[in-house]
Amino acid sequence: MLGEFExxxxxxxxxxRGRRGALGLTDDAALLPPRPGHVLVATKDAxxxxxxxxxxxxxxxxxxxxxxxxxxDLAAMGAAPDAYLLVLGxxxxxxxxxxxxxxxALDDDQQHYxxxxxxxxxxxxxxxxxxxxxxxxxVPHGSELRRAGARPGDDLYxxxxxxxxxxxxxxxxxxxxxxxxxxxxxxxxxFRFPEPRLRLGVALRSLARAAMDVSxxxxxxxxxxxxxxxxxxELRADLVPLxxxxxxxxxxxxxxxxxxxxxxxxxELLFAAPPTARAPxxxxxRELDLPLTRIGAFTAPGEVVVLGATGxxxxxxxxxxxxx
Amino acid sequence: MLGEFExxxxxxxxxxRGRRGALGLTDDAALLPPRPGHVLVATKDAxxxxxxxxxxxxxxxxxxxxxxxxxxDLAAMGAAPDAYLLVLGxxxxxxxxxxxxxxxALDDDQQHYxxxxxxxxxxxxxxxxxxxxxxxxxVPHGSELRRAGARPGDDLYxxxxxxxxxxxxxxxxxxxxxxxxxxxxxxxxxFRFPEPRLRLGVALRSLARAAMDVSxxxxxxxxxxxxxxxxxxELRADLVPLxxxxxxxxxxxxxxxxxxxxxxxxxELLFAAPPTARAPxxxxxRELDLPLTRIGAFTAPGEVVVLGATGxxxxxxxxxxxxx
Numbered sequence: 001m002l003g004e005f006e007x008x009x010x011x012x013x014x015x016x017r018g019r020r021g022a023l024g025l026t027d028d029a030a031l032l033p034p035r036p037g038h039v040l041v042a043t044k045d046a047x048x049x050x051x052x053x054x055x056x057x058x059x060x061x062x063x064x065x066x067x068x069x070x071x072x073d074l075a076a077m078g079a080a081p082d083a084y085l086l087v088l089g090x091x092x093x094x095x096x097x098x099x100x101x102x103x104x105a106l107d108d109d110q111q112h113y114x115x116x117x118x119x120x121x122x123x124x125x126x127x128x129x130x131x132x133x134x135x136x137x138x139v140p141h142g143s144e145l146r147r148a149g150a151r152p153g154d155d156l157y158x159x160x161x162x163x164x165x166x167x168x169x170x171x172x173x174x175x176x177x178x179x180x181x182x183x184x185x186x187x188x189x190x191f192r193f194p195e196p197r198l199r200l201g202v203a204l205r206s207l208a209r210a211a212m213d214v215s216x217x218x219x220x221x222x223x224x225x226x227x228x229x230x231x232x233x234e235l236r237a238d239l240v241p242l243x244x245x246x247x248x249x250x251x252x253x254x255x256x257x258x259x260x261x262x263x264x265x266x267x268e269l270l271f272a273a274p275p276t277a278r279a280p281x282x283x284x285x286r287e288l289d290l291p292l293t294r295i296g297a298f299t300a301p302g303e304v305v306v307l308g309a310t311g312x313x314x315x316x317x318x319x320x321x322x323x324x
Numbered sequence: 325m326l327g328e329f330e331x332x333x334x335x336x337x338x339x340x341r342g343r344r345g346a347l348g349l350t351d352d353a354a355l356l357p358p359r360p361g362h363v364l365v366a367t368k369d370a371x372x373x374x375x376x377x378x379x380x381x382x383x384x385x386x387x388x389x390x391x392x393x394x395x396x397d398l399a400a401m402g403a404a405p406d407a408y409l410l411v412l413g414x415x416x417x418x419x420x421x422x423x424x425x426x427x428x429a430l431d432d433d434q435q436h437y438x439x440x441x442x443x444x445x446x447x448x449x450x451x452x453x454x455x456x457x458x459x460x461x462x463v464p465h466g467s468e469l470r471r472a473g474a475r476p477g478d479d480l481y482x483x484x485x486x487x488x489x490x491x492x493x494x495x496x497x498x499x500x501x502x503x504x505x506x507x508x509x510x511x512x513x514x515f516r517f518p519e520p521r522l523r524l525g526v527a528l529r530s531l532a533r534a535a536m537d538v539s540x541x542x543x544x545x546x547x548x549x550x551x552x553x554x555x556x557x558e559l560r561a562d563l564v565p566l567x568x569x570x571x572x573x574x575x576x577x578x579x580x581x582x583x584x585x586x587x588x589x590x591x592e593l594l595f596a597a598p599p600t601a602r603a604p605x606x607x608x609x610r611e612l613d614l615p616l617t618r619i620g621a622f623t624a625p626g627e628v629v630v631l632g633a634t635g636x637x638x639x640x641x642x643x644x645x646x647x648x
Contacts, residue, residue: 021363026552027471028400028536029367031463034358039345043353044409044458046445076352085368087411087456121369123376127451132411134368134458139355147351212352228350 002096004122011103012086015110015117019083022118030118032083038138041079045070049128053192054172059098060105061192062131067109068194069215070135072267075201076213078145079137081113086120089130113198145201147228149210150272156233156296157281159197159268161243162218164190166263167256176249176256183245190243194267200292203284204271211271217262219316221270223304229272232302237261238309241293258316261306272298326420328446335427336410339434339441343407346442354442356407362462365403369394373452377516378496383422384429385516386455391433392518393539394459396591399525400537402469403461405437410444413454437522469525471552473534474596480557480620481605483521483592485567486542488514490587491580500573500580507569514567518591524616527608528595535595541586543640545594547628553596556626561585562633565617582640585630596622 002010008025016022021031034040045066049055053062067084074081090099110116115135168191170176171184178184197213204211210229214221219235226233240261242250250256273281278294285292296307306314326334332349340346345355358364369390373379377386391408398405414423434440439459492515494500495508502508521537528535534553538545543559550557564585566574574580597605602618609616620631630638 023470023472026548028397029365029403029459029461031401031468032364032366033465034362034364038358040356040358040364040460041353042356042409042442042458042460044411044444044456046411046413046447046456048413048447048449048451050450051448073352077355079353085366085458087368087370089370089372089413089454118366119368121456123370123372123454125372125451125454126374127372127449127454130413130447130449130451130454132368132370132445132456134366134409135353136364136366137353141357144355146347148347224350 002099007099007122011099012117015103015107019116019118022116025119032118032136035138037141039141039144041074041077041137041139041144042134043070043073044132044134045073046130046132048130059102063102063106064109064193066131066133067106068196069267070133071113071196071198072194072213072215074135074137075196075198076145076211076269077139078143078201078205079139080202081115081135081137081198083116083118083136085118085134087132088122089125090122091125091127091129094129143205145204145208145211147210147212147225150225150229150231150298151209152231152298152300154209154272154274154298155278155294156235156298157271157273157292158214158218158241158295159200159290159292161241161246161291162214162266162268163246163260163263164243165194165265166259167246167249168192169265178245178249183248186243186245191265194265196267197269199288200269200290207277207280207284208271208273211269214266214268214270216264218270219261219304219306225270226304230301232299233296233304234299235296235304235306237306237314239293239295241291262316326423331423331446335423336441339427339431343440343442346440349443356442356460359462361465363465363468365398365401365461365463365468366458367394367397368456368458369397370454370456372454383426387426387430388433388517390455390457391430392520393591394457395437395520395522396518396537396539398459398461399520399522400469400535400593401463402467402525402529403463404526405439405459405461405522407440407442407460409442409458411456412446413449414446415449415451415453418453467529469528469532469535471534471536471549474549474553474555474622475533476555476622476624478533478596478598478622479602479618480559480622481595481597481616482538482542482565482619483524483614483616485565485570485615486538486590486592487570487584487587488567489518489589490583491570491573492516493589502569502573507572510567510569515589518589520591521593523612524593524614531601531604531608532595532597535593538590538592538594540588542594543585543628543630549594550628554625556623557620557628558623559620559628559630561630561638563617563619565615586640
């Protein structure tokens with residue numbers, strides 16, 4: 001096991017390169033110059049081995065998911081990411097090679113997403129490994145996306161496809177074994193490597209009335225957005241976009257549709273936009289090469305109703321997935 | 325055990341009251357308006373049960389120390405604190421009463437220090453409890469205090485008294501049993517409830533050339549400051565300010581002086597100022613009612629030399645304390 005100071009100097013300092021405000025990770029705190037006309041957007045999530053990822057997960061997958069779920073929160077607010085702080089809670093079982101692979105993947109991802117390490121802390125633990133990341137970004141004053149703001153009559157959209165991550169978890173747990181190994185790979189990949197919808201979030205600043213990311217399950221998260229907005233919603237289950245592997249999983253076992261609608265970890269954006277925005281939303285989907293699917297509508301204050309293909313309400317045993 | 329959502333709604337949302345940017349802790353991220361002309365200062369520390377505090381420590385002491393050690397990092401940069409994000413990593417053994425006491429103490433401290441909760445995450449763990457806090461503050465552009473900046477010939481100062489926290493840990497561990505129970509209480513209190521020197525940090529913006537907080541031991545931390553500044557230092561051990569209880573502990577067992585000089589958790593500020601600043605530093609000490617003691621001087625690049633009362637170099641077996 002590396003000592004704390006060696007770990008910082010050899011592995012973490014390179015993640016702060018080019019960041020003057022990180023002060024080489026040798027100071028008590030870090031500096032981040034504000035962007036004129038912008039408001040700071042801050043989020044902080046944690047992951048624990050055995051709960052948020054399997055104990056034997058590859059270090060690179062842990063690192064990427066940790067960063068990406070936080071960036072997804074920034075995306076949901078329409079923020080452009082800037083920097084992050086990192087806490088590593090390390091048991092002795094994680095050796096130097098593990099940390100090197102963790103840092104290499106984080107380095108790759110931070111370059112991809114244009115963020116850099118500002119600071120943080122490294123501590124030992126007798127328990128399972130834990131990680132916490134604080135992501136900082138900026139949004140022009142007054143143009144942040146929030147969960148509150150959807151109005152009755154607004155269209156309900158979701159980006160990308162839904163359910164892949166839930167099915168990916170099932171594959172990891174041995175509960176789902178697709179006939180085609182490529183399907184298993186796709187689903188697992190979506191569970192392990194979520195894609196924060198940052199460009200979409202920025203573009204939605206001027207189009208959406210409300211937004212959030214789907215981290216705990218589509219239906220449960222939609223309920224949260226409705227509660228924050230003081231509206232109800234009708235969700236058309238048959239319109240929810242499924243990837244071909246997810247569609248094949250549901251065709252093999254129709255009960256799986258409920259898991260797709262309520263499972264977590266999709267990290268797609270759910271958003272409300274007025275019907276007048278349909279053409280720009282369609283144009284945006286083409287520009288980003290990302291499906292933006294209308295899956296229902298917001299209604300007067302009330303329940304979230306999930307409807308099947310023939311308009312009948314579906315009963316779901318569980319509405320959201322909790323990591324707690 | 326409370327569910328995650330109930331815990332947030334009932335215990336954590338009150339900590340975000342009056343903070344519009346916290347959005348009632350119901351959104352994906354939080355908003356923090358910048359202060360014009362200021363730079364953001366960010367720090368993030370973590371604490372693990374059994375490592376950073378005893379397993380049976382009172383929840384209120386855990387909460388206060390978690391907040392204060394982060395505020396101490398802001399103080400060391402001369403920053404004024406604004407807000408914080410919080411991660412709770414909770415084993416099942418921490419019940420509702422524990423959490424209520426934790427939150428009540430945090431509430432009390434956040435009012436005292438003028439900060440508020442912005443967001444964070446709550447997760448379960450099979451291991452020891454862990455906590456991570458990200459503190460955010462602001463410092464006028466260009467006036468932040470840093471470890472780099474001390475020059476040969478500058479005076480070396482430390483605030484408050486040194487060694488109380490190390491001796492407090494010894495009391496907690498049963499290694500030190502002062503004759504007077506009041507001494508034990510004082511030392512333990514300094515270990516459990518550090519006082520972030522926020523007013524001092526702000527005042528030092530215009531007086532100090534370099535500063536840091538003493539978290540890992542006076543001598544080892546001084547070495548870090550010297551390395552960042554590219555200077556050496558002579559530390560006069562006999563000038564290091566000890567509280568009466570710490571002085572009595574050293575008088576009973578002179579070898580304990582080394583523990584005072586190298587033990588952690590003091591959270592006093594160590595700083596460099598030119599000899600021309602002696603009168604204003606003395607005036608500041610009176611204004612803050614806080615000892616600011618000159619304990620040596622910075623020298624040409626080289627080692628940190630610790631001198632005894634007669635000018636002889638002292639040998640210290642360990643130069644700093646590591647929590648890792």
